[in-house]
Amino acid sequence: xxxxxxxxxxxxxxxxxxxxxxxxxxxxxxxxxxxxxxxxxxxxxxxxxxxxxxxxxxxxxxxxxxxxxxxxxxxxxxxxxxxxxxxxxxxxxxxxxxxxxxxxxxxxxxxxxxxxxxxxxxxx
Amino acid sequence: xxxxxxxxxxxxxxxxxxxxxxxxxxxxxxxxxxxxxxxxxxxxxxxxxxxxxxxxxxxxxxxxxxxxxxxxxxxxxxxxxxxxxxxxxxxxxxxxxxxxxxxxxxxxxxxxxxxxxxxxxxxxxxxxxxxxxxxxxxxxxxxxxxxxxxxxxxxxxxxxxxxxxxxxxxxxx
Numbered sequence: 001x002x003x004x005x006x007x008x009x010x011x012x013x014x015x016x017x018x019x020x021x022x023x024x025x026x027x028x029x030x031x032x033x034x035x036x037x038x039x040x041x042x043x044x045x046x047x048x049x050x051x052x053x054x055x056x057x058x059x060x061x062x063x064x065x066x067x068x069x070x071x072x073x074x075x076x077x078x079x080x081x082x083x084x085x086x087x088x089x090x091x092x093x094x095x096x097x098x099x100x101x102x103x104x105x106x107x108x109x110x111x112x113x114x115x116x117x118x119x120x121x122x123x124x
Numbered sequence: 125x126x127x128x129x130x131x132x133x134x135x136x137x138x139x140x141x142x143x144x145x146x147x148x149x150x151x152x153x154x155x156x157x158x159x160x161x162x163x164x165x166x167x168x169x170x171x172x173x174x175x176x177x178x179x180x181x182x183x184x185x186x187x188x189x190x191x192x193x194x195x196x197x198x199x200x201x202x203x204x205x206x207x208x209x210x211x212x213x214x215x216x217x218x219x220x221x222x223x224x225x226x227x228x229x230x231x232x233x234x235x236x237x238x239x240x241x242x243x244x245x246x247x248x249x250x251x252x253x254x255x256x257x258x259x260x261x262x263x264x265x266x267x268x269x270x271x272x273x274x275x276x277x278x279x280x281x282x283x284x285x286x287x288x289x290x291x292x293x294x295x296x297x
Contacts, residue, residue, distance in 0.1 A: 049291060093289045098289055102293050
């Protein structure tokens with residue numbers, strides 16, 4: 001009765017700090033990705049869609065179950081777990097859940113083709 | 125002679141048509157596997173009940189193996205001093221005549237597993253006192269058995285996928 005309440009008044013204060021190795025939202029680094037499809041094989045929730053023409057994956061973390069298997073299996077470290085866990089949203093197709101939209105995929109495709117052309121010119 | 129060996133000898137003597145085998149896993153746990161033809165399936169269950177009155181019926185597993193259906197029951201016998209005999213009884217029925225005798229008067233809980241097997245893979249248990257569905261919804265179509273791997277299984281158009289936004293946008297939006 002005469003003690004302070006042992007509660008965390010969340011919106012007024014910071015939330016309870018996350019421990020080390022906390023499994024938060026996935027962070028995807030497109031440039032590091034080599035398109036080995038390991039994450040597609042290992043994911044239990046169908047987060048990944050493989051895009052064969054640019055050899056990358058499109059993610060929808062709205063479906064993610066935070067099991068970290070894709071992070072453990074990724075050979076280049078393109079997938080990482082962040083500390084972010086306040087992920088409430090009004091829209092399940094919110095931008096923060098989606099990595100690599102079709103427009104971005106188009107741009108990567110264009111860049112890859114330019115690189116190819118430049119290489120071809122160099123070798124000539 | 126261990127419990128398992130004694131039991132295997134007894135089964136071999138009583139049921140010469142059964143296929144008995146002791147398997148040991150990497151942690152040294154022994155399991156007895158019995159393959160029994162369906163003619164002696166009911167007699168074997170009665171034999172088990174007589175062998176040990178406290179025979180524990182753990183689970184029944186139905187499985188589609190191509191031309192026929194496997195029905196496996198996992199028992200635990202003689203478990204007064206651990207570990208007891210872990211026994212797996214396997215019966216195979218052909219798909220064109222998937223009939224097994226009902227054993228719910230010997231092991232009452234088996235009725236639940238039989239009802240599941242009836243709806244999930246289409247084994248018919250003769251003289252079962254209750255043949256209603258257990259897990260499937262009432263509006264599920266007749267003649268479709270979800271665990272079948274052949275043409276009686278779930279058809280392609282019944283499989284739903286909520287869809288990935290990348291594929292949805294490329295298709296519609």
